[in-house]
Amino acid sequence: MAAFLEKSTGSEGFHQVIDFLSQSHISYALTKKPEIYISFIKQFWRTAEASTDTDGEVTITAIIDGQSKTITEASLRRHLKLEDHDGITSIPNSEIFEQLALMGYQTDSDKLTFQKGVFSPQWRFLIHTLLHCLSPKKTAWEQFSSNIATALICLATNRKYNFSRLIFEHMVTNIGSPHKFLMYPRFIQICLDMQKKQLKTHSSIYPVPSLNNKVFSNMRRLTKGYTGVEIGLFPTMLTSPPPEPSPTPSSSPSRITSSPSLSSEPSTAPTFEP
Numbered sequence: 001m002a003a004f005l006e007k008s009t010g011s012e013g014f015h016q017v018i019d020f021l022s023q024s025h026i027s028y029a030l031t032k033k034p035e036i037y038i039s040f041i042k043q044f045w046r047t048a049e050a051s052t053d054t055d056g057e058v059t060i061t062a063i064i065d066g067q068s069k070t071i072t073e074a075s076l077r078r079h080l081k082l083e084d085h086d087g088i089t090s091i092p093n094s095e096i097f098e099q100l101a102l103m104g105y106q107t108d109s110d111k112l113t114f115q116k117g118v119f120s121p122q123w124r125f126l127i128h129t130l131l132h133c134l135s136p137k138k139t140a141w142e143q144f145s146s147n148i149a150t151a152l153i154c155l156a157t158n159r160k161y162n163f164s165r166l167i168f169e170h171m172v173t174n175i176g177s178p179h180k181f182l183m184y185p186r187f188i189q190i191c192l193d194m195q196k197k198q199l200k201t202h203s204s205i206y207p208v209p210s211l212n213n214k215v216f217s218n219m220r221r222l223t224k225g226y227t228g229v230e231i232g233l234f235p236t237m238l239t240s241p242p243p244e245p246s247p248t249p250s251s252s253p254s255r256i257t258s259s260p261s262l263s264s265e266p267s268t269a270p271t272f273e274p
Helices: 015-022 027-031 038-047 073-079 093-102 121-134 146-156 163-175 185-194 214-220
Strands: 049-052 058-064 067-072 113-115 143-145
Touching (some): 015 027, 015 121, 027 121, 038 058, 038 185, 049 163, 067 073, 067 163, 067 185, 073 185, 093 146, 121 143, 121 146, 121 163, 143 146
Antiparallel strands (some): 049 058, 058 067, 113 143
16 A cells, blocks of 8 residues: 555544654655556466575576566665665564554453553554554554564664565565465566566556545554554654744844744555466
């Protein structure tokens, strides 16, 4: 899916998250909506093979309309504008539980599967966006595992998470899976569009589903496990618009009285089986 990061009617109470994601290094990957050709994605996953070269770099190669197309972790990073080659891939389990507790997640379990509904609305919306737009999941959107928890924590604490590796490694896993599905159609199409030798367009276009504004009302619903206590975002996540510029002095000899600058407070997709 593509993220819905607009301050529309009904989004009140979520503007801090929208501002945070809009200014993050993952904003392009969240919101880019290419025209996706169903036949390209089907051909990609039907023919995709993974190989490792002598330097240890893994490459995915697929044949689309008779042309060989390749995707690597580096090309994903470049085309999705993630700039996360030096990003974190894991953190200790103890830190995961500690940081999630600061976000309002209380549990006595040591399982690394977490319930989205336990979080207060702002955090729930952030997790919901990460799950639907960047995770390798196909179903069970109310739960998330340690990789998304790590990504969430890194974003919230201003550390860079290696989304490129997450995406690419799950693509490689999908190739050999007995339950292979048409994973990441948006990202694959973006990569195909950026390769020099263009493919011919096809008539059948996959409608890119978006997280529409109904998601905000869904995030406000009372959910099992939520205590009703609103937990604010971390200070590292809050952004403020730039202050209004001070008045420019005129050429008039009369005295100019400057006003202080003003600042504002921070403010299910169709699937195709190959």
